Amino acid sequence: MQEMDFKNVIYNAARDGKLRRLKVFLDHRTRDEVLMLVAAKTNGATPLVMACRNGHYDVAEYLIERCSADIEQPGSVVFDGETIEGAPPLWCAAAAGHLPVVRLLVRHGAGVNSTTRTNSTPLRAACFDGHFEIVEFLVEHGADIEVANRHGHTCLMIACYKGHFRIAKFLLSLGANVNRKSVKGNTALHDCAESGSLEILKLLIKHGAKMDVDAYGTVFNYSTASSLSLYGMTPILAASVTGHTHIVEYLIKLQDLVSHSERVNALELLGATYVDKKRDMIGALDLWKRAMDDRYNGFVKLPKPAQLATVAAYDNVREILDSSGLDDLLADPDEMRMQALAIRERILGPAHPDTSYYIRYRGAVYADAGKFNRCVALWMYALDMQQRILEPLNPMTQSSLFSFSELFSFMMGEQGRTSSRGRRVPPVGYADLASVFRKSIAEVEGGIAMLDKIPASGDKDATHLHRVMVISLHLACLLTRLMADLSKEQCHEIHLAVYRLSKLNVRDRLGCTVLHLACSRESSLVGRYPACQFPSASVAQALLTVGAEVDARDESGNAPLHLAGLARPCPPALARTLLDHGAHLDAVNAAGQTFQQLLKGQSLHEIVNPVRYTTLKCLAARVVKEKMIGYVGRVPASLESFVQQH
Structure with missing residues (x-):
């Protein structure tokens, strides 16, 4: 049996708790062999890590005492579908709730404050899933209750967020810092309000918790590639956003903790949550009336701030200023929904995720009802908001762009048919599609600028940039499907936008240009409505028309034509498009393979006539390369790279 076997x-014996099997393979080996085998990782984890993760006490004991396994050697483990990197054995046992294994490890000297790659301690892991006895044991043996993970989240914060009252009470009895802030400025009270545990909330307030403001909102400054704080969220607003009415009702009674304006905003925001999340119009109206009464009938008047402008996507709705206007809302549910969007944006600000999330949610509801114009207007407003506020390549912005590509794909595929709601699906508007395409290009441009500011030694992850590039190409593909019915001016506008994308000369993580991506099956988006398939001859044609380099090479030496050959099957129209724009049929990649050699299950003659695309210059280059050993320096320097490619 080989060493890898x-x-x-x-590894499998330790993972599954098969002690006898483990002994059969280890007991007769030398100490050096045993140390090597128990230190080896499979799937990122050592045998001891897996034994501790799965609670196999006897296996863990054997590995430690008989095999001298390193009790601090970390590994990768999976909890609830998430991979935890750099997890020490003690962290694994504590997270999984295996108290006997925890005791075993500590008895043998495991560091109680050892951390994972994200700086999570065994104590924090035990707090996460509510393993109280492990929490007590670790604290008794020196665990530091104030060690926070890389996000600044402490043991108290996670216990409050997960609703573990007994652990929260225990940590507070030890003097845990009740008002400590995370990197984003939230406190344990924020976490508690968001999770909805009134019992813990009362406990925190009893121990001096303050109604602090976090620093959740940010505006991205493109010129300096930095973020600036925009606004803050209080715990009472966090409870309103998540719809925890019992938390809001309790807090608004604490006048020494919650101000007049905070109370009013909380009621109004909770009402907006009732509209969009709970779909309770009557409940929302009652909350808004209470807020209105609090504004104008209290000891101190608190009129709504002046609304200087309206939002077209919200049907230019103006927030209602008196109770009589609120009564009329029940007769117009659509206006009530727009009121909710306007209220949420006023209170939370544009940078809060829920602001754009519910705008997009409302747009999706309209699309399901066949009101596609309303959907596009709302989604366009949300996308503009995200691109104005968030850093480039933010996942929320990516999601908006992807949603547009799905919406337009669906509309193209179903155009003219009657939807499930009895409405005919209208054609995609050129102006809307072209506008979103230009916004996707702007996102690519912003992403390039942001990545360029990261030092060479930093983490330049181009994954998000690649995804936005692919989304942009899908939008371009949809536009090319419209071109037959567009005016010359509109076609010119499309080519200008494609040129703007192409001239960026951006490369993805594998060195692919946008033309490479257009010729690759890997560029197909995983969506419900694939109106465009990749590789795409029409997108390649558009890119080549505006000057994309037909012979650009990726990190594997592949030209776009090589990727077309790998498409399985290769679309003949794509191959002809590339060849008509100067691609070389006999060009080789880094592995020495030509387009023809990459084809599987297809004959070259089924795709193109090779005679038409074989030039004397290409034939001469092949002869030089094959027959003239050491041709470098013997042929003109301008021809060396050309010969090398054949």
């Missing part, structure tokens, strides 16, 4: 057998 031994490692796998030992």
Whole structure:
């Protein structure tokens, strides 16, 4: 049996708790062999890490005492579908709730404050899933209750967020800092209000918790590639956003903790949550009336701030200023929904995720009802908001762009048909599609600028940039499907936008240009409505028309034509498009393969006539490369790279 097989057998035995099997493979080996085998990782984890993760006490004891396994050697483990990197054995046992294993490890000297790659301690892991006895044991043996993870979240914060009252009470009895802030400025009270535990909330307030403001909102400054704080969220607003009425009702009675304006905003925001999340119009109206009464009938008047402008996407709605206007809302549910969007944006600000989330949610509801114009207007407003506020390539902005590509794909596929709601699906508007395409290009431009500011030694992850590039190409593909019915001016506008994308000369993580991506099956978006398939001859044609380099090479030496050959099957129209724009049929990649050699299950003659695309210059280059050993320096320098490619 090979050494790798031994490692796998030992790993599997430790993972599954098969002590006898483990002994069969280890007891007769030398100390050096045993140390090597128990230190080896399979799937990122050592045998001890897996034994502790799964609570196999006897296996863990054997590995530690008989095999001298390193009790601090970390590994990768999976909890609730999430991979935890750099997890020490003690962290694994504590997170999984295996108290006997925790005791075993500590008895043998495991560091109670050892951390994962994200700086999570075994104590924090135990607090997460409510393992109180492990929490007590670790604290008794020196665990630091104030060690926070990389996001600044402490043990108290996670216990409050997860609703573990007994642990929260225990940590507070030890003097845990009740008002400590995370990196984003939230406190344990924020976490508690968001999770909805009134019992813990009362406990925190009893121990001096303050109604602090976090620093959740940010505006991205493109010129300096930095973020600036925009606004803050209080715990009472966090409860309103999540719809925890019992938390809001309790807090608004604490006048020494919650101000007049905070109370009014909380009621109004909770009403907006009732409209969009709970779909309770009557409940929302009652909350808004209470807020209105609090504004104008209290000891101190608190009129609504002046609304200087209206939002077209919200049907230019103006927030209602008196109770009589609120009564009329029940007769117009649509206006009530727009009121909710306007109220949420006023209170939370544009940078809060829920502001754009519910705008997009409302747009999706309209699309389901066949009101596609309303959907596009709302989504366009949300996308503009995200691109104005968030950093480039933010996942929320990516999601908006992807949603547009799905919406337009659906509309193109179903155009003229009657939807499930009895409405005919209208054609996609050129102006809307072209506008979103230009916004996607702007996102690529912003992403390039942001990545360029990261030092060479930093983490330049181009994954998000690649995704936005692919989304942009799908939008371009949809536009090319419209071109037959567009005016010359509109077609020119499309080519200008495609040129803007192409001239960026951006490369993804594998060195692919946008033309490479247009010729690759890997560029197909995973969506419900694939109106465009990749590779795409029409997108390649558009890119080549505006000057994209037909012979650009990726990190594997592949030209776009090579990727077309790997498409399985290769679309003949795409191959002809590339060849008509100067691609070389006999060009080789880094592995020495030509387009023809990459085809599988297809004959070259089924795709193109090779005679038409074989030039004397290409034939001469092949002869030089094959027959003239050491041609470099013997042929003109301007021809060396050309010969090399054949």
